[in-house]
Amino acid sequence: MATDTPLPKKVLVFGATGLIGKYIIQELYNARSSFEKIGFFTSKTTVENKADEVNEWKEKGVEIIVGDVNSEDDVNKAYEGYDTVVSALGRNAILSQVPLLKVAESSPTIKYFYPSEYGTDIEYGPSSAAEKPHQLKLQVRKYIREHTKKLKVTYLVTGPYSDLYFGPAGGDERVGSFNLKERKATLLGNGSEQISFTTMKDVGRLFVAALETPATAHERILKVNSFTTTGKEALAEFEEQTGAKWEVSYTSLEELKRLEEEAWEKDSPIKTVFTLHRIWLEGGTLYKVRSNGEIGFEGKEERLKEHVQEIIAKHD
Known part of the structure; x- marks a missing residue:
C-alpha cells in the first residue's frame, strides 16, 4: 500500500507471554518479513518461570529485554531502537500502561502505541462509563487524550474471545x-x-493487519471481530x-x-x-459497521465451524 505515513517497523511488546500476548507475538513472528525488529519486555521472574518459552523466542531471533516495568530507566532504555509499543498487559496491570505512555511520549523513537484494549468495547454507549470492569481502561484512555500529543494510538477492540x-x-x-x-x-x-466473537488467533492476525495499515490520526479505534x-x-x-x-x-x-x-x-x-x-x-458487542475491512482483513476471519473444529481437536 503506497502511503506517505511510515508503517511500524520495530515493534516492542509488553505482556508477550500472557493470555493474549502469546497470540500477538506469534502472529508478529509469522509476519516477521514485514518488520525490521521484534522484541518483548519481560520481568526477571517471567524469565525464570517461563524459561523454555522465553529461550525459544530468543532462539527464533526475537529480542528479549529483561527489566522492571515500573522502572522508568528500564523502560526508557528498552524503547531505544523501537518505533512501536504494544501492550498486552492483563486486566490487573492495566494502569501500568500510564507510565509506559509517559515515557513513550518523551521517547525520541517511539511513534506508535497500542494499549491493551483487546476485549469488550468500553465506550459502546452511555452506560459503558459506569461498568465496573471498564474503569481502569477508561482511566488509560483519559490519560492518553489529556497527556499525549506526539504518539499515534490505536485501540484494537475485539470483543469476547470465543x-x-x-x-x-x-x-x-x-x-x-x-x-x-x-x-x-x-x-x-x-x-x-x-454475540460477536473474536478467536484468539484472529486477535493476533487482526493486530498485525492494523500494524500494516497506516494510522494517520492521533487516535484510531478499530472495532473488529471474527464472527457473530x-x-x-x-x-x-x-x-x-x-x-x-x-x-x-x-x-x-x-x-x-x-x-x-x-x-x-x-x-x-x-x-x-x-x-x-x-x-x-445485552448486545454490547454488536456494531453497525466493523473495522475489519478498514485494515484489509474482511473475508480472512476464522468462522464458527472451523473454530469449533479447532476446539474439539485441542480437546482430543
Missing part, C-alpha cells in the same frame, strides 16, 4: 458454559441473542461435530443480573465474568 466462551466455566456454569468433555452447555438468555453467532447456533455446531446431543440449561438475563450483583457483593473471583457476559448478552 476460545474462552466456548469452554467450561470456571467456578459457576450459570455464567455460560460449553463443556465439551461432559457434552453439557449452559446458554445465556434464551439462546437466540447474537447465537448460543443455539454454536451449540448446534458442537452437536453436529461431536455427533452427540448435549444436555442444555439456560440462565436468563434477569438471573444473570442477580448473580452478577451477588458476585460483586461477595467479591467473587469471577465477578467481572458475570458483568462482561451480561454486557455481551
Whole structure:
C-alpha cells in the first residue's frame, strides 16, 4: 500500500507471554518479513518461570529485554531502537500502561502505541462509563487524550474471545458454559441473542493487519471481530461435530443480573465474568459497521465451524 505515513517497523511488546500476548507475538513472528525488529519486555521472574518459552523466542531471533516495568530507566532504555509499543498487559496491570505512555511520549523513537484494549468495547454507549470492569481502561484512555500529543494510538477492540466462551466455566456454569468433555452447555438468555466473537488467533492476525495499515490520526479505534453467532447456533455446531446431543440449561438475563450483583457483593473471583457476559448478552458487542475491512482483513476471519473444529481437536 503506497502511503506517505511510515508503517511500524520495530515493534516492542509488553505482556508477550500472557493470555493474549502469546497470540500477538506469534502472529508478529509469522509476519516477521514485514518488520525490521521484534522484541518483548519481560520481568526477571517471567524469565525464570517461563524459561523454555522465553529461550525459544530468543532462539527464533526475537529480542528479549529483561527489566522492571515500573522502572522508568528500564523502560526508557528498552524503547531505544523501537518505533512501536504494544501492550498486552492483563486486566490487573492495566494502569501500568500510564507510565509506559509517559515515557513513550518523551521517547525520541517511539511513534506508535497500542494499549491493551483487546476485549469488550468500553465506550459502546452511555452506560459503558459506569461498568465496573471498564474503569481502569477508561482511566488509560483519559490519560492518553489529556497527556499525549506526539504518539499515534490505536485501540484494537475485539470483543469476547470465543476460545474462552466456548469452554467450561470456571467456578459457576450459570455464567455460560460449553463443556465439551461432559457434552453439557449452559446458554445465556434464551439462546437466540447474537454475540460477536473474536478467536484468539484472529486477535493476533487482526493486530498485525492494523500494524500494516497506516494510522494517520492521533487516535484510531478499530472495532473488529471474527464472527457473530447465537448460543443455539454454536451449540448446534458442537452437536453436529461431536455427533452427540448435549444436555442444555439456560440462565436468563434477569438471573444473570442477580448473580452478577451477588458476585460483586461477595467479591467473587469471577465477578467481572458475570458483568462482561451480561454486557455481551445485552448486545454490547454488536456494531453497525466493523473495522475489519478498514485494515484489509474482511473475508480472512476464522468462522464458527472451523473454530469449533479447532476446539474439539485441542480437546482430543
